[in-house]
Amino acid sequence: xxxxxxxxxxYGKSQVVYNxxxxxxxxxxxxxxxxxxxxxxxxxKSIIGLLPAKTGDISLNSDKVTKLKPYERSRKGxxxxxxxxxxxxxxxxxxxxxxxxxxxxxxxxxxxxEIFEYFPVLTxxxxxxxxxxxxxxxxxLAIARxxxxxxxxxxxxxPTEGIQPNIVSDIADILTRYHKEKKVPIxxxxxxxxxxxxxxDRFLIMQKGSIVAQGQMDELTDEHSKKxxxx
Ligand SMILES: Nc1ncnc2c1ncn2[C@@H]1O[C@H](COP(=O)(O)OP(=O)(O)OP(=O)(O)O)[C@@H](O)[C@H]1O
Ligand SMILES: [Mg+2]
Numbered sequence: 001x002x003x004x005x006x007x008x009x010x011y012g013k014s015q016v017v018y019n020x021x022x023x024x025x026x027x028x029x030x031x032x033x034x035x036x037x038x039x040x041x042x043x044x045k046s047i048i049g050l051l052p053a054k055t056g057d058i059s060l061n062s063d064k065v066t067k068l069k070p071y072e073r074s075r076k077g078x079x080x081x082x083x084x085x086x087x088x089x090x091x092x093x094x095x096x097x098x099x100x101x102x103x104x105x106x107x108x109x110x111x112x113x114e115i116f117e118y119f120p121v122l123t124x125x126x127x128x129x130x131x132x133x134x135x136x137x138x139x140x141l142a143i144a145r146x147x148x149x150x151x152x153x154x155x156x157x158x159p160t161e162g163i164q165p166n167i168v169s170d171i172a173d174i175l176t177r178y179h180k181e182k183k184v185p186i187x188x189x190x191x192x193x194x195x196x197x198x199x200x201d202r203f204l205i206m207q208k209g210s211i212v213a214q215g216q217m218d219e220l221t222d223e224h225s226k227k228x229x230x231x
Pocket of ligand 2: 040041042083157
């Protein structure tokens with residue numbers, strides 16, 4: 001379980017996230033919604049430690065991580081797939097996956113076989129450079145790389161951005177299956193409502209740095225989307 005308690009984040013003097021609190025249990029997939037610029041990525045970055053929380057606390061399975069550096073949080077099991085899927089384009093698919101295992105106590109050979117069961121397409125491209133793959137394949141590689149660390153929570157920032165619809169649907173299926181089999185909670189920032197509804201159990205909506213609405217995924221209405229989303 002991840003707990004975010006009263007977290008505020010600023011860039012210098014400009015505050016972007018205001019007193020955000022929420023919890024996610026191991027059996028949940030949580031979708032974070034909201035228009036461009038409301039602070040979704042900033043909130044995620046404070047959870048993974050790339051930005052300091054000005055107030056509040058973040059804990060993973062009752063273990064406070066608020067003061068830990070990003071690599072320390074990553075070793076504790078917080079995995080992050082950033083917006084814009086930052087794989088390393090000059091490295092091969094295999095090398096990208098090896099990097100995902102590096103610094104984590106996992107047996108690469110064993111783990112990679114497990115991950116290929118979720119992302120069979122990657123096995124056909126192991127020796128190719130990440131940069132020559134299609135957008136959808138790069139996103140699958142980015143998620144697969146994050147999963148190589150055998151995380152305790154998976155956090156994804158707009159995984160469907162610029163990806164063709166059939167791959168978007170595949171990614172929802174893969175994440176649903178992984179979640180079910182590994183019992184790992186997932187937080188996804190998303191603007192694609194179809195994907196959000198397919199994947200999510202619960203939603204949070206942010207506006208101007210605060211959480212302004214939340215509920216079970218089937219409680220998300222057209223009113224919510226008109227009021228708080230760019231769709
Ligand atoms: N490095 C930075 N320095 C100063 N301000 C920033 C920085 N990064 C983001 N901001 C500002 O913080 C606010 C929230 O940005 P953030 O990227 O968290 O929004 P977002 O909800 O993820 O938006 P999007 O949907 O476009 O990805 C915006 O007003 C943005 O301009
Ligand atoms: Mg963002």
